[in-house]
Amino acid sequence: MPSSTDLGRPDPDPTVALTRDGRPVSDRGDTVCVIGAGASGLTAVKNLREHGFGVDCYERETGIGGAWNWRHDRSPVYASTHLISSRPFTQFPDFPMPDDWPDYPHHTQLLSYFERYADHFDLRQHVWFGTEVVRVKPAEGDRWDVTTRSTGGYGPERTSRYAGVVLANGHNWSPKLPRYEGLEQFRGEVMHASSYKDPAQLRGKRVLVVGGGNTGCDIAVEAAQQASRCWHSTRRGYWYAPKYVFGRPADQVNDTLLALRVPLRVRQWLYHRTLRLTVGDLTRFGLPRPDHRVYETHPIANSQLVYHVGHGAITPVPDVTRFHDRTVALSDEREIDPELVIFATGYLPRFEFLDGAVLGDADGSGRPRLWLNAFAAGHPTLAVVGLVQPDSGVFPIAHWQSVLFARLLAARTARPDRAAAFGRKAAAGLGERYSGKVKDSSRHWFEVGHADYLRALQRALDELEGK
Amino acid sequence: MSAERVRIVRSWEWARPERPARREVLAVVPELEEGKRPLLFVPGFGHGAWAFAEHWLSHAASRGFPAYALSLRGHGGSEPAPAATLRSYTHDVVQAAAGLPRQAVLVGHGAGARVVAHALARYPARAAVLVAPVLGSWGTFGTALRRNPVGTLPAVFGGRLRLNRRQLFSRELPDGEARRYVARLGRAGRRAQWQLLTGGQPEPAVGRPSVLVLGSPDDRVVPSAALTRAARRYASAPLLFPGMGHDLMLDARWREPIDAILDWLEKDPAPAAG
Incomplete structure (x- = not known):
């Protein structure tokens, strides 16, 4: 799907700028960086592309699917893992799973579903496999310097500057x-x-x-x-x-x-x-x-x-x-x-490449303070996708989070007033909960009721679009 | 279209997923993969995938487009489904589209165009083509009633909607062929027939597909005013093929509309604004 904003892969000799600590950085223009090519990362790539953005996605493994790819080191799935939410709640809202699949598919079916999703929407061409993100730092003008290197620490580090960053590195890989x-x-x-x-x-x-x-x-x-x-x-x-x-x-x-x-x-x-x-x-x-x-x-x-x-x-x-x-x-x-x-x-979320303060975790507890579990205060071009633990499927939520983020980025040029209002809303709504009363423990940090959460997301989208 | 809001919460649809039904999908793929977008043809009420298998599938494939045609449930070789609704048909289209190897172009004919319009809200099609679209309005119904009261009236009471040769084909089509096609027509579910008039309007399309509307000013099912209205919905004007009947894919000059569609696709229409 060629489009005017598709810049392709980063050039080795782009307009060279310098990071705040003086290292060279290649400017990727309006391109958005997505960290992780699991379910959340893939849907972020797809939706950003659909809204006309160029995307560079970095994936530390050599395949897609993240946690759901049993070949990956950090995958938590075991041989018998099945879904615990049934198909209608688990599939991406615009790419249903085959209707001859069982109500609760097996994890290998889920991986093949993501593979098909990636092929169907031509997503792999935007993914840099075997590349891990070392550092993500805010740069001037709400842009981001993302430093990467080959997984395992081989090769030189390189830094690219992006118009936005989606954190989709998952939260079920660092054991608690x-x-x-x-x-x-x-x-x-x-x-x-x-x-x-x-x-x-x-x-x-x-x-x-x-x-x-x-x-x-x-x-x-x-x-x-x-x-x-x-x-x-x-x-x-x-x-x-x-x-x-x-x-x-x-x-x-x-x-x-x-x-x-x-x-x-x-x-x-x-x-x-x-x-x-x-x-x-x-x-x-x-x-x-x-x-x-x-x-x-x-x-x-x-x-x-x-x-x-x-x-x-x-x-x-x-x-x-x-x-x-x-x-x-x-x-x-x-x-x-x-x-x-x-x-x-269980597991704890980890964003070791990012200063905790960016996500509102100033005290180092590891718990980000976000609005809609996705948006940080003061960083309008940053979104965390898939950092939810719903009483239902995660993937539809990740889909709509990334749609909202893509439309927010688009609104920054088309309707700056609404994008600014969105930013104020995010700052005011940090730490908002979208479920009934839940037991207080790190297990329920990201607990959301899917209906409450998606309605909140719907309101945010409607306000952003002025509907 | 862009003024309508995207719907995120669909509790009823999640709680009551559509019952699957065996689907017939006919395919003609080019011998050499040229990287062109697959086409999914969706026939209108009464027609099955066969209607496209006659000419259009192989023609599209000969021009390098992988071409697929679906029979909605209860039609052609798909599973019988007398209780089908527009929602079941939409489910069939979205399932078939998501089952294709790459993001597809949806081509709906007649009432199939209405089904495609619904499917566009649930699947980000690469583009969509509405051929002689019956998007369902009382005006279209009035026309059908006036032109073919005997065939149309029973549908009001849940009977079969019978379209006749004069409505579907031009006089250029040899009589024998026309008779053969009409004999193959089936019927849609009665609830789906009613929903053409009473059902909710399609939700806004996802993925900003560009939409092409084409038809014939001499169509005896879809009046040209309805064609213009349909095209305006998608911010364009209809492509017209005078002298043809409603079934553009079966009529004598079937080659012209399909070539126009493929030419339009080869220009790789940019996503619609919004």
Whole structure:
């Protein structure tokens, strides 16, 4: 799709300027830089191109798909990973998945979906593979100096100046490991869920799975079938939602209620009622009673966990208090003796190439303060795409975030007044939440309710376009 | 078009996804890949992919365009679907388009153009061509009622819409051929037929495709005023092929409109403003 703004790849000898610390920088004009060619990066490239921008996308791996490409070092997927939101909520809104696919596709199908997306819209030509971003620094005129080099640190660094930057480097690759007393002296095997790939790793072992997220539950279910013993430690009781209710994907049933504008309280009541009638009383199975209402923690979609608990294949246990050399002490004074401990304790976002202050994280906690989880104060040409943990699919959200950003960049020349108003809105709305009350932990930093969030995005888009 | 707002939240569509139906897609691809955009032809109500397979598919392929034709559900070789709605047809088009190797040009004929107009809001087509578009208005309905009351009236009550030879073809087309084509016509779902009149207007297109409208001033289904209106919707004027019937892809001079379409595409129309 040739267009006047398509500048092609950076020339070796462009108009040479200097960065603030005096290194040469090649000026890429109106081109926008996208960091990462995973799902969020790809949709950013596509939508920026569609709005007439030139794009340079940098990808540290040699293929697209990011976290969903199991070949990648940092990919967290394991052999059995399936989607937990059904197809209509997961696909890009303008590029549906094939309708003969199952409701909950497998991760390899998802990768092939991204491959097709990239081919369909000719995106690969804009991606620099095997290139990692070392530094991103603001330059004058709301522009950005992006320094890259070959992945692994080979070759010289080069710096290019861009009209805008999209951060789409993902937030599920840097493992979050809780600190436990005595963990160093524990003789058994310890791993983070990011290293868990295949159920063969569990076979015949006594396994403790720590963490009640979707990954933790998936691994516990696999351990129930493969391991000789499985303990599943969770901090609190959760609502284990089945993937199907009333013969339909549960999220579709849930959105039927949303479409009918049923208030949250009523939805919570209906949800509790449905679970009570279908799954039953979880405390009967030895699981702790949830200490919160549904929708107040990230939803867990797992039909099998309760089933295996009911078959005695999973023993639910409370929090781990400390490790001894062969045993693990639990908060209820019990001691168990696992050979393998898997921490499914999640991930933390990392933007090591960027000064934390740019994203409003001045205290170094690692938590960015953004508006719409995407826009930083004082940096109108910067967007973070895909930094959300919705109760639904991420990809439609990433799509609309990048559409909004592309239209914002376009508005900067066409309607500067509206772009400025957008900037003020961003500064005023930092840290806004788009979900009901959620439990406060780093697990819920980016938690959004998909309907609330997308409506907020719709409002932002309408205001920007003056509609 | 650009004044309408983009819709992000579609709770009903997410909650009630369209039921899939087996689709017939006929394809003629050029022997040598020339990097040209694939075309997806969408026939109107009653027609199947066969209508394009007669002439246009192979002609487009001979000029280097990979050409595909879809039968909407309930038509041609696709799965029967008496309860189909415009939304089901739109689903079929978007699915077929997204299944092509590259970003496609959507070409809709007759009521298929209305389906394409809906599909444009859900798939960023490279460009779109509306051939003798029946975008659905009471005016078009009135014309059809006046010209062919016997064939049109039953459709009002959920019966089959019967188009006759005089509406579809010019006199140049040999009688035998015309008879053969008319015999192959099927019918659209009755709800879809009603929705042509009562259904919601298409949402704004995504991806800013440029849109070409063409038709015949002597079309006995689509009055030329409707053609002009359709073209104005997309900020252009219609290309006219006088002396042809409604079925431009089957009529005796089928070569002229398809050549015009391909010429327009070869100029690589720039994305529409907005």
